[in-house]
Amino acid sequence: MVNRAKIIKDLQKKARIIRRDIIQMLYEAGSGHCGGCLSSTDIVTALYFHHLCYKPDNPDWPERDRFILSKGHCVPLLYAVLAEGGYFPKGELKTLRKIGSHLQGHPDMRKTKGVEASTGSLGQGLSIACGIALGGKMDKKSYTVYALLGDGEIQEGQVWEAAMFANHYHLDNIVAIIDRNRLQVDGPTNKIMTIEPLVDKWKAFGWKVITIDGHDMSQILDALEKAKETKDRPTVVIANTIKGKGVSFMENQVNWHGKAPNKEEAEKALSELT
Amino acid sequence: MKSTRDAYGEALVELGKSNKNVVVLDADVSKATRTKKFAEQFPGRFFNCGCAEQNMMGVAAGLSLTGKIPFASTFAVFATCRALDQVRNTIAYPRLNVKIVATHGGITVGADGPSHQSLEDMAIMRAIPNMIVIVPADAIETKKAVKESVKYEGPIYIRLGRAEVPIVTNKDSPFAIGEANVIQEGDDITIIACGIMVAVSLEAAQLLEKEGIKAKVVNMHTIKPIDEDLIIKVARETKAIVVAEEHNIIGGLGSAVAEILCNKIPTPFEQVGMRDTFAESGKPEELLAKHGLTANTIVDVARKVLKSLKGCLIIEKKS
Numbered sequence: 001m002v003n004r005a006k007i008i009k010d011l012q013k014k015a016r017i018i019r020r021d022i023i024q025m026l027y028e029a030g031s032g033h034c035g036g037c038l039s040s041t042d043i044v045t046a047l048y049f050h051h052l053c054y055k056p057d058n059p060d061w062p063e064r065d066r067f068i069l070s071k072g073h074c075v076p077l078l079y080a081v082l083a084e085g086g087y088f089p090k091g092e093l094k095t096l097r098k099i100g101s102h103l104q105g106h107p108d109m110r111k112t113k114g115v116e117a118s119t120g121s122l123g124q125g126l127s128i129a130c131g132i133a134l135g136g137k138m139d140k141k142s143y144t145v146y147a148l149l150g151d152g153e154i155q156e157g158q159v160w161e162a163a164m165f166a167n168h169y170h171l172d173n174i175v176a177i178i179d180r181n182r183l184q185v186d187g188p189t190n191k192i193m194t195i196e197p198l199v200d201k202w203k204a205f206g207w208k209v210i211t212i213d214g215h216d217m218s219q220i221l222d223a224l225e226k227a228k229e230t231k232d233r234p235t236v237v238i239a240n241t242i243k244g245k246g247v248s249f250m251e252n253q254v255n256w257h258g259k260a261p262n263k264e265e266a267e268k269a270l271s272e273l274t
Numbered sequence: 275m276k277s278t279r280d281a282y283g284e285a286l287v288e289l290g291k292s293n294k295n296v297v298v299l300d301a302d303v304s305k306a307t308r309t310k311k312f313a314e315q316f317p318g319r320f321f322n323c324g325c326a327e328q329n330m331m332g333v334a335a336g337l338s339l340t341g342k343i344p345f346a347s348t349f350a351v352f353a354t355c356r357a358l359d360q361v362r363n364t365i366a367y368p369r370l371n372v373k374i375v376a377t378h379g380g381i382t383v384g385a386d387g388p389s390h391q392s393l394e395d396m397a398i399m400r401a402i403p404n405m406i407v408i409v410p411a412d413a414i415e416t417k418k419a420v421k422e423s424v425k426y427e428g429p430i431y432i433r434l435g436r437a438e439v440p441i442v443t444n445k446d447s448p449f450a451i452g453e454a455n456v457i458q459e460g461d462d463i464t465i466i467a468c469g470i471m472v473a474v475s476l477e478a479a480q481l482l483e484k485e486g487i488k489a490k491v492v493n494m495h496t497i498k499p500i501d502e503d504l505i506i507k508v509a510r511e512t513k514a515i516v517v518a519e520e521h522n523i524i525g526g527l528g529s530a531v532a533e534i535l536c537n538k539i540p541t542p543f544e545q546v547g548m549r550d551t552f553a554e555s556g557k558p559e560e561l562l563a564k565h566g567l568t569a570n571t572i573v574d575v576a577r578k579v580l581k582s583l584k585g586c587l588i589i590e591k592k593s
């Protein structure tokens with residue numbers, strides 16, 4: 001248990017580094033999505049620095065676990081963990097969204113090492129994950145495919161097509177994670193287009209559902225373990241989060257969905273992330 | 275007479291035997307697309323996605339990322355319109371090795387009517403970067419196209435038909451993606467066609483022959499990348515070009531040919547195709563007749579364009 005406490009502490013420290021990288025990148029880029037990056041940071045940090053099997057020096061290693069960022073607009077978070085994980089030098093993060101950079105505004109699997117799928121058009125990542133999971137089953141591979149979706153994103157009908165598919169083909173090697181930060185571009189999800197009852201919906205689609213506090217490292221790790229052990233059906237982790245988590249003036253602010261901080265805001269944010 | 279979809283069903287089974295990586299996806303129309311044949315032979319490599327074309331394209335993308343060669347099939351209108359964003363962003367943009375083979379292209383779908391007829395699929399697929407577009411002329415060419423598609427690593431759209439169509443190629447006819455075939459020589463006018471209109475063009479060429487007009491006929495089975503060299507060559511060798519396609523005259527083969535002609539070698543040009551209108555329910559032959567996708571229309575158009583050239587300088591310039 002001492003060991004676990006240390007793991008959690010290290011991951012929390014890592015998450016702070018990742019949040020700082022996100023703020024810095026977005027400031028340098030001058031545009032991008034703060035809120036959804038920060039709400040998913042703890043989950044994605046736990047995945048990349050504790051849970052996933054991968055080899056940065058061999059990105060195509062066939063046995064690796066796959067992570068699909070279905071909510072592609074949060075790609076700065078993915079770039080930050082990939083750089084921290086050793087896929088490419090951290091110094092390159094400041095080229096985000098700039099011409100000639102391998103760090104596109106939304107994930108491009110052909111340009112960035114470690115990016116598993118090109119996403120950005122919402123609602124498509126879970127289908128891609130289904131295909132990879134199905135291929136893995138056919139080849140008797142033991143990898144797991146993780147897909148991170150936004151709570152606004154699941155308003156896309158294709159998500160539910162994929163949810164049906166994963167259940168029908170018993171894809172227990174898929175774990176969907178929903179960043180339930182309760183906000184989308186135009187406002188709160190419950191005002192724009194309600195997605196509740198969320199747990200019942202996924203249950204009705206045949207999925208195992210685990211609900212957690214998406215900022216509690218211990219709960220995140222437990223959920224990922226449980227999800228991996230589930231047999232015969234896919235698992236969805238509904239992670240209750242705070243959009244903009246970690247930066248006081250961004251937290252729960254719909255305006256910070258698709259905005260980058262200016263110099264002053266970035267400095268203030270960084271001062272809170274120490 | 276044989277439908278290209280029937281040939282597709284057979285080709286898939288043959289491919290399935292020789293290539294273990296071939297997997298097939300369908301969206302609840304496997305009887306009609308003929309992928310059912312593959313499903314029966316290789317149940318472990320066939321996945322019905324139900325009525326969910328968008329998800330099917332995403333699953334195909336994912337399967338390709340594991341080294342499989344997915345064939346995703348449904349009707350042309352659903353493959354290219356319903357699932358367009360998925361095809362564009364998830365398959366074409368990352369250049370994934372997915373083969374989209376759609377049946378029920380054109381108006382020869384017949385009785386099901388405009389909701390199931392596809393007039394714009396070639397235009398749509400052609401406009402997407404990285405996408406290759408093939409429209410085989412008959413059953414024999416379909417088999418070749420399907421088998422060749424596996425040798426190319428990247429996204430391909432193959433448009434097939436529902437109706438039975440005449441055989442115009444034979445097993446020795448060459449087929450290479452992007453290389454069109456001259457299937458009849460002539461030096462007055464060139465008819466460029468794809469799909470079922472190749473047979474119709476050959477018929478038109480025979481009618482023209484009776485009037486002393488020698489028509490060259492080109493089977494342009496690859497719409498993209500279009501065979502630019504051959505278009506320039508036939509534009510030099512003949513006085514005018516007529517394009518015939520079972521597709522809207524906006525954006526399809528006619529447009530592709532016109533782009534080359536306008537840019538490289540301005541040439542008198544006419545189109546035979548759907549005149550920017552939806553069709554209706556009816557028998558394939560009735561619909562083709564009503565919308566002028568016939569040998570007689572091609573003959574009329576050919577005559578007209580040649581007549582308009584009388585005394586025109588452009589003829590001299592070319593030789």
Ligand SMILES: Cc1ncc(C[n+]2csc(CCOP(=O)(O)OP(=O)(O)O)c2C)c(N)n1
Pocket residue numbers: 033035036037039071073120121122123149150151152153154179181183184185243257
């Ligand atoms: C198909 C599609 N429609 C619209 C958009 C524009 N868009 C980008 S993010 C977003 C809202 C996403 O909300 P949510 O999934 O809750 O993301 P998060 O809160 O985690 O940032 C929208 C509508 C898009 N990228 N793709």
Ligand SMILES: [Mg+2]
Pocket residue numbers: 150151152179180181182183184
């Ligand atoms: Mg949200």
